[in-house]
Amino acid sequence: MHEYPITLEIIRIAVETAKEKNAQRVDKIALVIGDLSGYVGESVHMYFDEISKGTACEGCRLEITRVKPKVKCTSCGEVFERKPFSFECPVCKGHAGPTRIGTEFYIDHIEVHRNKGDNDGN
Numbered sequence: 001m002h003e004y005p006i007t008l009e010i011i012r013i014a015v016e017t018a019k020e021k022n023a024q025r026v027d028k029i030a031l032v033i034g035d036l037s038g039y040v041g042e043s044v045h046m047y048f049d050e051i052s053k054g055t056a057c058e059g060c061r062l063e064i065t066r067v068k069p070k071v072k073c074t075s076c077g078e079v080f081e082r083k084p085f086s087f088e089c090p091v092c093k094g095h096a097g098p099t100r101i102g103t104e105f106y107i108d109h110i111e112v113h114r115n116k117g118d119n120d121g122n
């Protein structure tokens with residue numbers, strides 16, 4: 001349920017971006033969500049459909065890229081997706097520790113719809 005405030009924030013940023021670029025609506029929002037971020041893409045989607053109604057984001061495409069967590073070998077530095085119940089490095093059989101990979105949560109980019117008649121050269 002904690003996706004609600006974060007989804008609200010995403011929409012606020014997207015609406016702001018559209019306004020800055022003098023666009024009437026948002027075409028696409030690309031999000032990156034790591035599996036360890038604590039946020040669930042499906043929930044963001046669900047809230048997004050609700051909250052975006054009546055805003056510049058209504059009907060826009062919400063593209064979510066999931067990032068699987070990776071660990072890093074403490075011996076050779078290999079970064080890899082670990083198998084369930086295993087921290088063994090596939091290269092040197094060493095022991096792997098956690099990384100920040102998989103904890104991401106950010107807006108990668110926002111695409112806005114350019115109004116017809118724009119003549120600012122963009």
Ligand SMILES: [Zn+2]
Binds near residue numbers: 073076078089
């Ligand atoms: Zn290794």
